[in-house]
Amino acid sequence: MRLGIVGGGPAGISLAWFLKGTKIQATVYEGLEDVGKKPCAWGVLKGIESYLELPKEAIYSEIRGFRIFLDNKLVSEVRGRERLGYIVNKPLLLKRLGEKVELRLNSKVVFDREGKLKVNGKVEEVDRVVVATGHYSLDKGATIPAIQYITDLPFDPEIVDMYFYSDLLGYGWIFPDPNGAKIGVGGYAEIPFLMEKLKGLTRGKIMSFHGARVADNGIIEDRLNGRYVGEALGAVYAVTGEGIRPSIITSKIMADSLLEGKDFGKEMRRSKIYWTLKVHADVIRRAKASNSVKGLERVLLKADPKLVIKFAMGDFGKLDLIKLFGSAII
Numbered sequence: 001m002r003l004g005i006v007g008g009g010p011a012g013i014s015l016a017w018f019l020k021g022t023k024i025q026a027t028v029y030e031g032l033e034d035v036g037k038k039p040c041a042w043g044v045l046k047g048i049e050s051y052l053e054l055p056k057e058a059i060y061s062e063i064r065g066f067r068i069f070l071d072n073k074l075v076s077e078v079r080g081r082e083r084l085g086y087i088v089n090k091p092l093l094l095k096r097l098g099e100k101v102e103l104r105l106n107s108k109v110v111f112d113r114e115g116k117l118k119v120n121g122k123v124e125e126v127d128r129v130v131v132a133t134g135h136y137s138l139d140k141g142a143t144i145p146a147i148q149y150i151t152d153l154p155f156d157p158e159i160v161d162m163y164f165y166s167d168l169l170g171y172g173w174i175f176p177d178p179n180g181a182k183i184g185v186g187g188y189a190e191i192p193f194l195m196e197k198l199k200g201l202t203r204g205k206i207m208s209f210h211g212a213r214v215a216d217n218g219i220i221e222d223r224l225n226g227r228y229v230g231e232a233l234g235a236v237y238a239v240t241g242e243g244i245r246p247s248i249i250t251s252k253i254m255a256d257s258l259l260e261g262k263d264f265g266k267e268m269r270r271s272k273i274y275w276t277l278k279v280h281a282d283v284i285r286r287a288k289a290s291n292s293v294k295g296l297e298r299v300l301l302k303a304d305p306k307l308v309i310k311f312a313m314g315d316f317g318k319l320d321l322i323k324l325f326g327s328a329i330i
């Protein structure tokens with residue numbers, strides 16, 4: 001079977017990587033001239049190693065500590081010897097994985113009226129298509145804006161900081177970067193408000209600025225039809241904006257479903273990633289409905305920091321949720 005994968009981000013490239021050497025001949029079409037161009041803070045949490053081998057040269061640092069701030073005040077801190085994740089060089093990681101699969105750059109895909117895949121205006125004969133175009137294919141209502149500076153702030157390469165605010169349904173972050181730090185903010189707000197928040201976080205000399213939208217609705221049920229993976233399917237943790245690892249996990253489920261002739265939608269619905277993404281999205285939905293972030297605030301201030309970090313990382317079970325939110329969330 002010839003599979004056309006539209007989009008060369010973590011979801012598209014990993015899907016082809018999971019399928020290499022199998023009966024499925026996958027080709028990834030990336031519209032841009034290179035991979036890894038999309039603005040991103042390059043944080044990938046632990047667990048990824050059981051899906052992909054991360055080339056050493058693509059790992060900038062190993063994360064061993066998390067700090068969580070509410071209104072710029074430290075409320076949770078976990079630091080130890082355990083590796084909690086990585087800061088990767090995302091373009092290099094995608095490039096290295098891309099070298100092992102059939103990846104066509106400068107290959108913008110459109111679908112013609114009959115639904116045929118056209119690359120730079122020419123129809124490509126494929127048997128099946130998977131769309132991995134990230135937030136680009138999502139409605140504005142299913143995403144929030146996120147903006148980021150890269151600065152020369154010297155920052156501990158083993159620590160990531162997450163910021164939450166009582167007047168913003170969203171998040172801020174300071175992540176280590178080879179140049180210093182990536183400092184960003186995303187949320188339900190107009191850009192000028194986010195810019196103000198970002199200014200409040202920013203330290204060091206600004207070297208560059210960029211932004212993009214991020215999905216925040218959890219898995220999109222209508223897209224569980226075997227045609228979408230990654231952020232295009234909604235695979236981003238809504239409370240933290242983490243999308244790389246979840247996107248790769250959806251691609252693994254897609255690859256296994258294709259190879260074993262299973263229904264992708266069913267396999268997804270049974271998976272832990274589906275449920276944990278849904279819980280995150282529910283937390284955001286509730287906050288939106290009540291027009292308040294009080295619930296999240298209470299959790300951040302009162303709960304065991306280790307549990308808060310587990311929740312943030314999507315590494316929680318029902319009991320953890322009850323401890324954090326009470327039985328209302330389940």
Ligand SMILES: Cc1cc2nc3c(=O)[nH]c(=O)nc-3n(C[C@H](O)[C@H](O)[C@H](O)COP(=O)(O)OP(=O)(O)OC[C@H]3O[C@@H](n4cnc5c(N)ncnc54)[C@H](O)[C@@H]3O)c2cc1C
Binds near residue numbers: 036044147214229231
């Ligand atoms: C500012 C910011 C910071 C972030 N930081 C983090 C972080 O630190 N950690 C984390 O886990 N997540 C982070 N995210 C989210 C993360 O970047 C995404 O969730 C993740 O990259 C999604 O992977 P994907 O492969 O599904 O989509 P993408 O990475 O968006 O890749 C989609 C690809 O499809 C290509 N494409 C789109 N349309 C077409 C077309 N018609 N034809 C061909 N190609 C096309 C695009 O050029 C792109 O390369 C961040 C997001 C933002 C905006």
